[in-house]
Amino acid sequence: MPQNFLACDRGQTMLLPPDLTDWVPDDHVVWSILGAVDQMDLSAFYGAYRANGQGRAAYEPSMMVALLIYSYARGNRSSRGIERACREDVTYKLITAMAIPDHSTIAEFRRRHERALGELFTAVLALCDEAGLVEVGVISIDGVKIRAHASRGANRTYEKLVADILKEAEETDRWEDGLFGDDRGDEPPEHLRTAEGRRAAFKAAKERLAQKAGRGEEPEAERIELDPDQVAPGGGRRGWQRAAHKELIRRREQDAKPIARSRAERLLEALDRLEQNQQVEIQASEDYEKWWAQRRASGVAGPRLGMPPKPWTPPLVPDGVMNKTDPDSRMMRTQGQPTVQGYNAQAAVTRGQIIVAAEIAVESPDFGHLEPAVTAALRELEDAGVTQRPDTVLADAGYWHTRQMEKIVGDGIQVLVPPDAGLRQDARPGWDNGPYAFMRRVLASDYGGELYKHRKATVEPVFAQNKFNRGFRRFQRRGRSAVRSEWRLQAAVHNLLKLHSHWIAPAIA
Known part of the structure; x- marks a missing residue:
């Protein structure tokens, strides 16, 4: 008697049921996600597209929302991984009705509807x-x-950020010389517009850095007025500086902006933030000295002021580091774990x-x-x-x-x-x-x-x-x-x- 195996015929014409709804069991999580998305108000997504239907057809926003939710539920957050799953996974095919969105389309949808996805x-x-x-x-x-x-390796001090900006500008100058020769370089053909934009960005970065070095001025920053009651008692100068820095972080949170895609712009943003941090410390130090002098002159009762504040001289260049890839991120300590x-x-x-x-x-x-x-x-x-x-x-x-x-x-x-x-x-x-x-x-x-x-x-x-x-x-x-x-x-x-x-x-x- 021959060996007995279940048939494995890959040429079979009806490998799956013709109805998409028969592909997964009724208690599968994909049905709950699709049902929940149907009950949501997605007007914020639909409102981002032209009402007259002009332009290239886009994927249905409700489908893309369900696709992202299901992907996150499965731990699949890579746009390429999601595209691959749409080709290979039955549940993904059910969500997209057999469509296969390109990974760039998925990434752009996530970027374009960033706020709506959070809501x-x-x-x-x-x-x-x-x-x-x-x-x-x-x-x-x-x-x-x-x-x-x-990465942690993308953290830079002020001096290293300056060096990186100069390096970018020098590399762009060499690229210009090889591309334009003795020409001015401001008359590129149509197909070089992207490169021209990149060149202009780097050149502006170099000019901006040279202007800073020439005039020796600190960047202007919005002044932070502190209420003395908000400062920790007995904190002294450092207490005022910490309180001012917390207020600066709060304002950055309120005015949070997307991180620039251009490497040159990110370098400049990191440089600016270090300069802002130093400017806030200088302002807080001056405010602390004024407050101390006023308390001493008025004789207001309160905690002992002690000796006058010791003179404080800010460093020639801003202290600390800033991440040039994501300036908003920080080094985080976790008990028993490496710093991330x-x-x-x-x-x-x-x-x-x-x-x-x-x-x-x-x-x-x-x-x-x-x-x-x-x-x-x-x-x-x-x-x-x-x-x-x-x-x-x-x-x-x-x-x-x-x-x-x-x-x-x-x-x-x-x-x-x-x-x-x-x-x-x-x-x-x-x-x-x-x-x-x-x-x-x-x-x-x-x-x-x-x-x-x-x-x-x-x-x-x-x-x-x-x-x-x-x-x-x-x-x-x-x-x-x-x-x-x-x-x-x-x-x-x-x-x-x-x-x-x-x-x-x-x-x-």
Whole structure:
């Protein structure tokens, strides 16, 4: 008797059912994604195209949105990887109805609709609320470091940035000489327009750098006026400079712009930011000295001022480094892990592991991010139509910020943040009385301990699911605004997968 095997006839004419809907089972996540996209308001996507239909036909925005959501859910965020999956994967073929978008089309759609893709987070949160999944009585806040689309090796000091700009300009001059010879070089044919634009950009960079070196002037920057009450008591000159730098970061966040594609423009942007940082430090130092002199002259009661401030001379060139690939990114420290070039991705999560806020910070420590995260959560809940407000906010010791905690409590929300990190055996100097002792008593009580013990099991699994299960370890875009949209899209995907599990639960039961 011959061996018995199942037939494997690749020439079979009907390998798949003729109906696309028969290709995957009814409980597959792709159906939940397609159903959710059908319920979303995608007018922001459709409004970006001509209403009269002129021009080359574009892919249906709803299809592209579903394709990106499903790809992120599967940990496939590369535009080339998505195109490959559209050729090979049955579920992708179902989403695109057998169409195969080019990887450049996918990347351009993601870039063009960057903001609208981030706003899908609110739409998905509203769907989760309709399903009864958003219970915000207790929310946990934490941050996770995600690598930027830039390497640590791209960090440059001011001197190295200047050298890189000069090198770019010199290489462009050599290219000009080889292309135009003795001609002026300003009459290129039509097909050289792109090269001419590149040449002009590099030449402008060189001229700009020469002007700076010739006049020896600092770049003009918007002056930052500090309220002395905003500066940490006893912080001195460095306290004023740190407070001014935080305000500069906040303003950059409000005015976040896309990172330029041109390498020359990115080099200049990194150079400008280092100069702005130094200018802000100089202004803050001058303001501190004026404030000290006024306090001394007026005899206002308060903390001892001590000796006059020591003279401070700013360095000849700005200190620090800036990343020439993504100037918004920073070196991030993670406990027990190597330092990474990236962003601090913040999230506010319910007990049901639904993300109710997803924001981006450029400072590595979590200190100072408690109030912004709570404010973002309240805003997102309101935008999604959720009427319930959080009763309690949980966060780890890195979020302890007395002023921010007092403000949140003043808004009627209880805050539980331990004053001591888990590895510390005793209180930090000066942290053994007042609000610190009160918080220790609350956390040691049955009530506080029962509430706080859920923090780790609430927020940290969310980060693990996204970083390790879905491979979200590195951003695909550059710049704070683009990274924020990508993080919000990933959070929307996470919530949508929770919604899918909720929808299919009765069928499984």
